[in-house]
Amino acid sequence: MASPSLTAASREPASRRFNEALVVTKIVSFWNEAIAHGLIPPGGYSSRAMPFDRPTPLRPRRPERLQERAATDRTDLRSSRHERDRMSRYCFLLRVKPELLDEYRARHQRVWPEMLHALAAAGWRNYSIFASGDGLLVGYVEADDLGAAQAAIADTEANVRWQAEMSRYFTGLDDRRPDESLQLLDEIFNLDDQLLGLQGGNQP
Known part of the structure; x- marks a missing residue:
């Protein structure tokens, strides 16, 4: 032991x-x-x-760095505003037959992939359609130019077939295709635009 x-x-x-x-x-x-x-x-x-040995005191952020950051923020703001100026917003009305509204809704849950790709390639962005119970449709889309976006998709094979199948759902087309019968609305207010105006010093 x-x-x-x-x-x-x-x-x-x-x-x-x-x-x-x-x-x-x-x-x-x-x-x-x-x-x-x-x-x-x-x-x-x-x-x-x-x-x-030699403690290094903490230094406050230098004013020039704060100014550089502010300048960067202003540049980002101008870039965002330029992008919004370049991209226009459009809202339109159409009307479908109330008795066919449910079927119209169902068709838009399964839009053909080739139609989706054709819209995107033609410059349709952030495109949405809303419906009320009486058949009134409200569409919203962003594009550089809606007329150019419509012309770009008009004669594509997918769009020609889609418009032919959709026509029977609508009322008030006067022998025109649905995509030729959009009733455009005027935009009178946009929250983001006015907030950007306030940040940029442009009071209404």
Whole structure:
């Protein structure tokens, strides 16, 4: 049986190593937390400027950097406004026969893939159709130019077939195709446009 003194001596190095490992773990944890809070640069300090040698005071963000950020924000705002100016919004009315409205709804749950691709290729964007119970349809679409978008899709094979099948659902077409009978509405208000005007200093 080993003597108590030898047993204690054999345990001491292991205990010391455990304590040293615990201290190192706490230091690493503190160091990472300080980096996360911006108290220490992510790359750490060089050997010439360790924190316990020459502490580096925290510096406030320089005014020129704030000005650069503001300029970037203004550029993004102008870019967004330019994109909106280039992209026009259109709203139109059509009317389907009330007794065929449910069937018309069902057909638009399964629009042909070739028709969807033809619309997108012709420049129809964010295109939606809404319906009331009496058969009134309200359509919304964004395009660079609606007339050009209509002309681009008019004679495609998918559109010719689609319009031929859709015609029977509508009323008031006067022997025209549905896509030739859109009753366009005038836009009188847009929230995003007016908010952008306020941010850009253009009060209504």
